[in-house]
Amino acid sequence: MREIIIAELTQVMQELARGFAHYLPRLIVMLIIAFVGWVLASLLKVILRSILRVSRFAKLSENAGTTQWLKQAALPSSTELLSRFVFWVAWVGFVLLGVSVLGIGGLGEHVSRFFLFLPRLFVALIILFFGLLAASFFSRAALLAAVNANFRSPRVLSISIRFILIIFVFSMVFEELGIADQTMLVAFGITFAAVMLGLAIAFGLGGKDLARDFLEKRLVSGRKEAKEDELSPL
């Protein structure tokens, strides 16, 4: 009896040792991959940070309005945030690659899904960044044009343009990420239609005097003012 127990225990211990001996190299490979990944991700972060600083990314980010958002949310600068994001994505990628070496059942599928999702995530981020940049640019262009043309409420026009463009950008981002894309599409359609209808009603009812003033100014008194201001700047 005793001999049987000892034999069984020995066998278990041997199997455990064999299994551990079989598993240890994989674990070491995983740790090596994770370490190399950490080094490469850190290197990538430093290089990216330098490139972003040289290319004055912070200024672009300021123009896009993201710097202001980040400040309000007490987050680091856009350059730092993007560098850190790339570091973590790269390192997590390497760690998952290392984990897949362990051969744990079912994990491989999740790892491959993660890598398939990365390109879409990057495209979504690019759309978001340039979309916000475009929204900021066009809203400022509208504001300047409206002020110089002496329109009433130029800031309302500018904010409306910014708002519509941001909604459009977010709907594109969610569609790219595949997150509730149908819902976002419908939501965008409803919001856009509501804004347009609201503007039409506001201008038609609330702004009828404004519309009359606008037309009178353009068609009647505009001539008088133009005559008064005939002075050429050049």
Add this chain to the structure above:
Amino acid sequence: MVEETFLTDEFLRQLIDVGEVDVLIGLPTHNNAETIGPVVQAIQAGILKCFPRDRAVIINPDAGSRDGTPEIVAGASIDDGRHASKLYALRTLHSISTEYGLHPEPGTALRTIVAASELLRAKACVVLSPESTTIEPDWIQRLLRPVYKDNFDLVTPIYRRHKFEGLLMRNLLYPMTRAIYGYGIREPYASEFAISGRLATDFLTKESWDNESDRISPEMCLTARAITGEYRICQSFLGTKVHLDPSAGDLVAAMRRTAGVLFSSLDSNFSLWSTVVGSHSVPILGPESELVLEPVQVNLKRLGEMFSSGIAELEPVFRSILSPATLTELQTIARSKDGNFNYSAELWAKTVYEFAASYHKSVISRDHIIQAMVPLFRGRTLTFVLENRDSSAEEIEKNVESLCREFERLKPYLLEVWSHRK
């Protein structure tokens, strides 16, 4: 050397037929049939009267006119010995039109003229505006003679103006060009001017012709080129200037063509202008300036409102461009009552310099920076009109001179914000 692909074969053939010339008259047009007549007559009379023994050609780059403008210009040719206006031409006056596109492009038009001038080895080239209905034959002589006879390289005009016209020139371009480059050129952005053959060749080869400045305002670039190349420059009094083009009153477009191009020229010439201290006068043929003092109705209330609303509405934009101190001062002025409105020369010069530095640093889109200047210029215009409502020509001249000195005094401030502004 002129690019082979730039000029059309037909135009080159016509130029070859003309051969070498002494003087070239450039007349860029686009649907100017209503005004081109007096200009063409003045050119004919001017050549017959002052340059009857010289070989002359009119080059007309046209932007696809559909009203017969090129035909009118082409009809300006004068055969040898033909009698015209009681004067005899001893040489043939050729007139060539060429269509360079379907939309006006000042850069391409001037490039065509300058390229033709180089190919025909013209000693002097004069460019005239097709809308100068007040042009007189003497203008040709006043612009060409300093180049042709006295070896000047650039002759810019001086016009007789109403005291409240050309305010962008008197409040920004003249004082800033004078302070920056040290040249007291009254009309740095000229629609009529004359250049020498060597400046034409230099301008043709040095300019890239692809950038925005060269495309929209080659005249301003030419002035900057003449200054930075240390060419001999003089000014010549012509007479009354009228603006028939309705777009002449478009302040945003005018700002782009003038202030935008002047700011842009500062980028590439920093080493040259940063060391310039003070200014020197540029020779003037004729009176230094003539002002018409007739009363004119200016909507001061509207100017004030547009300035105030601009300051209020564009505050986020101004925060990117101006220093907090300057912005605060402007906001104080915007709140002041009509009678107390005063956008001082010192604050105006500081504002312009901060805009120039922000333009250099591209803190936001450069075009947006220029557009944001428009309401501020309206404020400065209002102050200028209020200050000079009852002033004599001498007093106005004194005020302009005082503004110029303020720009010169504050030049170190420009250098400071140029280098340190984030």
